[in-house]
Each structure stands twice: as C-alpha cells, then as structure tokens.
Amino acid sequence: PSSEMDLYNNNVGVKIVKKYPDQSKFEIILTVIDEVKSGSMKILKKDCQGNFLTCAGEIIPKDVLKGKWENKKCLVDSND
Template identity: 50%
Template sequence: MKKAIFIIFLLSAGQIFSQSDFKFFFKLSRPIKTWVIFHPFKAKKSLRISLETNKVADSVAKTNLLDKDAAGGQVDAFRHAYWMARLRQEMGKSAARSLGKAHEKENYLTYKKRKLEDGVVPDEISSEMDLFNNDQGLKLTRKRSKTSRNSLVYRIVNAIKSGKMKIIKKDKKGNFLTCNGKTISAEELKGKWKNNKCLVVSSEF
C-alpha cells in the first residue's frame, strides 16, 4: 500500500518537481514526507512559504515590534502564526493545519535524536505552544484572501501584544521559569520531553 502511494506520488509530482527536489524530498523527516505524499501539488508552494516565513520572522526579530526571542518567545509565536496564515491563504485551512501537526511530530523525532530546533532541544511544552499559535494564525486569514503580507505582519503582532497567543515563561535573563516563577536549571531540563516550563499569554514578557 505504502509503495503504491509513493509510486502515485512520483507519477503525479514528476511534472512539477525537478531532480534536485526529489533529492531534497528524501532528506525530509517521515512526518513531513507523509504530508508531501498526500499533498504533492502543494509541497513546493509550502516550501516557498516556509522560507518566506523564516525571512519575515528574522526581519521582525531585528525590530522593536516584539521581544526578539525566537525560541519560546513572541518572535517564535509570530513565526508559527505567520506560517499558518500564509499557508491558509495559498492552500487552505486543512492542508495548512496538517502540515503544522506534521512539523510537531517531526520535532518529537528531533527530541528523540537529541538534536536542536531553534537552538534548543524540543520538548512537550514547546510543541503545545506551537500548536496553539498555529491555530491562532489560521484564524487570521482565509484561503485566497487578498490581505497583504505587511498587513498580515501587523495583524499578528497586534494579536501577540493583546495576549491572544502563547509564549514560554522566562525571566529577563532568558532563564525558563515554572508557573510559580521558580528558575528551572539546565540540568532539570536536560533530556526531558516533559518538564516544568510554563505557558503564559503572549502579552506577558
């Protein structure tokens, strides 16, 4: 069954993917590969939007619009919300949401391999934050919406500042805190998918 689906993917995608694209495909994680197989005509578009999202988030991080924190902070929330909003604009809500979920499955595999994502090892609370912010991003636009990218940026920034998204609680030095405000040591976090990090509203930083 899986082999048959993959052959269909190759036949259907052959007209829109180059040889270099196929090499890139084989480097993807299993969850993302599965998404590509079921969305072959949206895969290339999703890659373009993903690259666009990283550039826009990096640009926002260099301004004073948000907290400059790309690993659990407002910029992290922005990146996920913008990614989902742009994906929904161009390919619809269902495909966008399923790609977001595939990405979080990928993060769990990254954790299992003890690899880094945005400079830190992924964990459960980060995944919860991402999924929540993904859903908020999906609410900010519609498929084929004519909302400009600049308007979308400010729409998301305003949503973050008004507390409609989630970030991870930290102190001014960037140390993770429990919901009671206790500093969590690096040793307490090391190698743990579940930990005592705390999600707070995105206006709290």
C-alpha cells in the same frame, strides 16, 4: 508545553489568514504582531535574564531541560 504553544499559535495564525484573506504578507505580519502584543498568543514563561520559569515563578535549571522533552515550563499569554 512547547508543542502545545506551537499548536495554539498555529491555530491563531490560521484564523487570522481566514479572517483577512486579502491581506498582503506584510499586513499579516503586522496583524500577528498585534495579536502577540494583545495576549492572543501563547509563550513560555521566562524571567528578564531569559531563564525558563515554572508557573510558580521558579527558575528551571538549564541542565534539567537539556535533552528532555517533558519539563515544567509554563505556558502564558503572550502579553504576560
């Protein structure tokens, strides 16, 4: 899920830069923040303690994640 999230968010970033080619770096940062708040980006689902969650809302133990690329992390909209 992490690489899927990165690819998705990178594509959104490229679209922003193409749509607003004359924006300053600061304006682009503000636009990206707006996109994150509006849910246009993707994030990994976590609880309020920062634990990664499955799509069913179950906590994924840290020892299950350590050193493993394949896991059950859940990708959600950035305003979720």
